[in-house]
Amino acid sequence: MSDYLWFEGIPFPTVEYEKEIIEEIRNKFVIRDEDTVILTYPKSGTNWLIEIVCLIQTKGGPNWIQSVPIWDRSPWLESQGTYPLLINKEGPRLITCHLPFHIFPKSFFSSKAKITYVIRNPRDVLVSGYFFWSKTKLVKIP
Secondary structure, three states, X not given: OOOEEEEOXXXXXXXXXOHHHHHHHHHOOOOOOOOEEEEEOOOOOHHXXXXXXXXXXXXXXXXXXXXXXXXXXXXXXXXOOOHHHHHHOOOOOEEEEOOOHHHOOHHHHHOOOEEEEEOOOHHHHHHHHHHHHOOOOOOOOO
């Protein structure tokens, strides 16, 4: 079994991603007008931004953040573990995603959803990624 799933030139760790889900996200997942999407490159401050957006949505009230885990407040779009949660989630959704532009859901481009894109210094991303991925089983370090 390969450690990576290659989808349109992008490697995804097979531990967390399935080709069928990525294809379904791009072609069938519906981004609603009231959704907010946090789009980042891995290790660019995604969790920090989720916390900030959650505080903005609750006007600074910490109760939601303290009582609901981050993966329930802002499920990952492309993750096989949290994607099913997003499909049936009611109301305005806060969605987190690392997908590149050419794999992003087609429905977004005809919606009025809000998107926040995070850009971080590439050197900082590499250093953060190195230390994170060297301690995790998600990816194989050559």
